[in-house]
Amino acid sequence: MVEFKLILLTYWGFYRRHFGLLVLFLVGLSLGSALLTAIQGLNFEAAKRYQSTTAMINHPISHFIRPILGQNYLPFALWEQLRAKGVTSAQPVLEGTIKTQAGQQLRIKGVNLLQWLNKTSAAQNVIAPLSRSQTAATPMSFLNTLYLDPTMIIRLGLDPDNPVLIFENAEQSMPVIAMEGLGKSGLVDIHVADTLLQANGQISYFEVTNDTADPQLALSIIKALTSTVGRVESVEEQAFDGLSQAFFLNLKALALLGYVVGAFLSFNAIKLAYTSRQTLQQQLFILGCSMKMLLKALIVELIALSFIAAIFGAVLGSVLANLLVLDVSSTLQSLYKLDRALVVSFDWWLVLLAFILNGVVLFGFVLMQVRHRHLKFVWLRFTAVFVTVFITGYYYFFAVTEVEALMLCVGVLMLFFIVTPVTIKSVFVVNWPTKNVVLLWLRADSSNQLSALSSSVLAMLMAVGAAISMQIMVGSFSDALDKHLTKRLSADLYIRVEDKLDELKNTLAQRQDIERVGVYWHAPVEVIKNTGEPDHIYSAKLMSFGQSSEYYSHLNLLGDKSVTPRHFRVESSYHGCLINEPGLLKYQFSVGDKVIIQQQNRYLKCVITGAFYDYGEQALAFVSTTDAMLSSTIRFQQYGVSLWLEDAKSASGIRDELMTLHALDSSQIIENRQFKAFAKRLFNSTFTVTSALNFFIILIALFGMWVSFLTLGRQQLEPITVLQRLGVSNRTLLGAKLLQTGLIIGATLGLAVPLGVLLGWVLLNYVMPIAFGWSMALTIDWSVLTTFIVSIFIAALVFSAIPLRKVLIRNTPSEHMHL
16 A cells, blocks of 8 residues: 555656646646537536426426417416316416617516415525515515526616616516526516516416426326317427437537547647656666556546546536527527527536546557557458448448438548548658758658657548538538528518508508518418328428419529419319428428328318428428418418518618608518528527537647647657757758648648548538438638638647747757757
8 A cells, every 4th residue: 555655646746847747638638528518518408498497496397388379378267277276386487578668678588476485495596685685675576576697687788786677668667686597588477577568367388397296187187178278298399309409419529529639639648648657657667666556556547637637627618618608599599499598507417427538538548558559450450441431331322310420421530530641651651852861861750750640630630621511511501591591581671560460561562662562471380291101290380471473482492493373273172382491301291292281170281392492490381372371261470571672772762661651660671681681690600609619629639739749859859869969950950840740731631621521511411401401502612711721731830830949949959059
């Protein structure tokens, strides 16, 4: 035991003398795991978003009671009936948007705050701080208080010392109290929300928890009472979970790529520590320490460092996740209908995840040191090549799921991992047309250089290749989106009003300066495939824009075709209808399928006559004429009208005129360019997270390059000393080493370009259609790509030059120090 303790004390003394090495080691293990734990934290928070009710009571939600299809609210009588039956686990929520006196819009959620009187945690966290505040005039004043997230209080510009808010239709101010975790929505008592929203007792939905003696009995009572007025949905059946699955899978894959790049950095850091400790290990062995004790001490050391690095990685991951959470939440709310705020906090399970990942990296390093010579067997290399080619070829032909599509990306990456070292080595194998002694030494020295830089070269290849592929995917999506929005948003003006829409439509249709007036009708429906196979019901939305095909000219059918009258032709009681592209790629519908679109006892029979591009939408959507929707009696909501003008240049003038004539404000009538800019901005925000992850991955790769040259510098002290003693100047040596490094980095970046293009092609032709249901052409902006590659080349060269220069100066005799 004394021997073991002395070895550990010796190791600790080593790290105290080489504190920078310890920091480097911990950073190397922490950075990669930080990316993965950040994304896992976001994913975990999204998955457990229903662990607390809207009223912030810490009870998991099991079910929702929502209005029947075609209705927006549930009757107040349902709550009375539930309470009369003794069901207290179903609590109402009223949602809506209201304007403040300053003209700002705020989404509020009304809940039964009297629950707090029976919940200890809520009483401590909310009522106690309220009683100490200046606004607590009475013991029940928390019922007349608005609760906002601290970020929303700042965004609304309220006084931080005494925040109050006045609503547009309210006569008195409402005190505001900060509450973490509410996101962009305010929380009030349901009675206050009913008054502000003028809901007349109606309820948006109920949240059902298992906070009862017999949850199954309560659920059976709920289903019996809601059979005619509502729908009981399980938490697991929410649309968000299915739609956002691909989003989080791709983020997780990118974060895993970042961890692999970080693992290469960790290998470099471990290698640097290993080479620095070799002399110390030999001295301990000579002094009588047994190999068993040395190995035991090494294992304890690695476990301790892994745990410390895991804590750093989890903390850094939590910070990174909270930096990204606003962009992620915005994307999830806009595209996937997220109805909760995400707050990522430090969690010990993230530490456990990082610890396991770090342990895998460390174990892999030890295994490679023990079994390094086995990796040189030719048959093993050929086996690896054969398996990689086979797996890549298999997924090329048979990939049908998101995971299989991503495995194809892994296969392409592995092929380049095999090709890259051989290709770079060939640069130094060929004869160089020179007799310069330093250059010839440089060529002969390349084997040591490549061996020391192998992990960094592969990390750089992976990071840059992934960044290029994401650039290609984002650029291709942006080009496709521009064309899509130009076609889809072809009307000159869009008007949205809540009442008297038919009267407004008829008035506008009579104007001479308006060519055509379209509508936007929307209905939540269920769709059944009319086949001989067992029926499967899909949730979908049914849309309509007018009574004839001319109102659907903004829809771009697959193959860049236009909508014609035949697409809505009625045959044998089946109306013609269109389906969006995700319906074909994600839900396996086909043109020519006969379907039944239903809403309770109302239904519409239709045959799919065409499919249209629908970028940004992953849910199933059908389009039919207004006449077909009216004949089916399906309940729908009218969202507004679209205007095509005789002279598009007069849009601004007509907009101002219509605002005056029909008492519309600027938010109710929008020009085409404003609508298009808003849509473009929304979709661009979805790539903020991927761009941030790419940036971090490249930083990790560059840091790994720097660490590699630190290791290389220690290994080349002796040959550099010999050359310096022979009279070779530091400037010449630095220039030669930078030439060698430039060739290696240039060859790596040269291979990263085709790798990125291939990965981009896989993303667009496999991942995008399978995961999101969209297809688009591959486009490459070569000027942007060239600028990116040149920037990375210069940055990598600078990162490699710094440690080389330090080694040369440190090793230079005084008479030669002129670098």
